[in-house]
Amino acid sequence: MGSRMGLIGCLIIVVAIVLQLSGATAETVYTVGDSLGWAVPPNTSYYSTWATTNLQTFLLGDSLEFNWTATHTVAEVSEADYNNCTKVSSVIASPFKFTPPTAGSYYIICTVDDHCEQGQKFSFTVNGSPAEPPTSSASSLSVGALFAIMATTFFLLSIYFSAYL
Numbered sequence: 001m002g003s004r005m006g007l008i009g010c011l012i013i014v015v016a017i018v019l020q021l022s023g024a025t026a027e028t029v030y031t032v033g034d035s036l037g038w039a040v041p042p043n044t045s046y047y048s049t050w051a052t053t054n055l056q057t058f059l060l061g062d063s064l065e066f067n068w069t070a071t072h073t074v075a076e077v078s079e080a081d082y083n084n085c086t087k088v089s090s091v092i093a094s095p096f097k098f099t100p101p102t103a104g105s106y107y108i109i110c111t112v113d114d115h116c117e118q119g120q121k122f123s124f125t126v127n128g129s130p131a132e133p134p135t136s137s138a139s140s141l142s143v144g145a146l147f148a149i150m151a152t153t154f155f156l157l158s159i160y161f162s163a164y165l
């Protein structure tokens with residue numbers, strides 16, 4: 001009876017620790033283009049629409065993953081080079097994971113042939129800093145901490161009572 005309560009207490013602590021860790025490491029990896037991957041899109045607004053739909057809450061620490069099979073490149077360029085589809089030096093090997101180093105606006109293009117002109121390009125904004133976590137993750141952390149304290153108390157009480165039962 002007592003050892004079973006101790007085991008339950010242990011399990012609760014493990015669950016609480018897992019909850020805390022999952023709250024602390026909330027970086028998101030976005031797969032560019034979803035199932036299409038990084039390719040010449042079916043229409044010129046495909047990637048800009050994808051970015052508008054999927055990258056609204058892109059936070060510092062989040063990443064983009066580019067996957068492609070045919071010949072493509074990934075180049076992070078200036079706004080002017082983005083608008084002009086300038087052929088700058090670029091990453092040529094897939095897959096490529098890009099983690100923006102600072103908050104701000106980013107411009108991504110493919111530099112192969114006329115792919116950029118065909119819409120293989122998008123821009124997005126990296127929001128905030130990791131020092132300012134969103135309210136939801138902050139509250140889940142404090143809930144996790146409270147849960148851990150309760151579980152520890154339960155665990156110690158169960159050890160205390162198991163000595164007398």
Ligand SMILES: [Cu+2]
Pocket residue numbers: 039040071072073110111112115116120
């Ligand atoms: Cu391309």
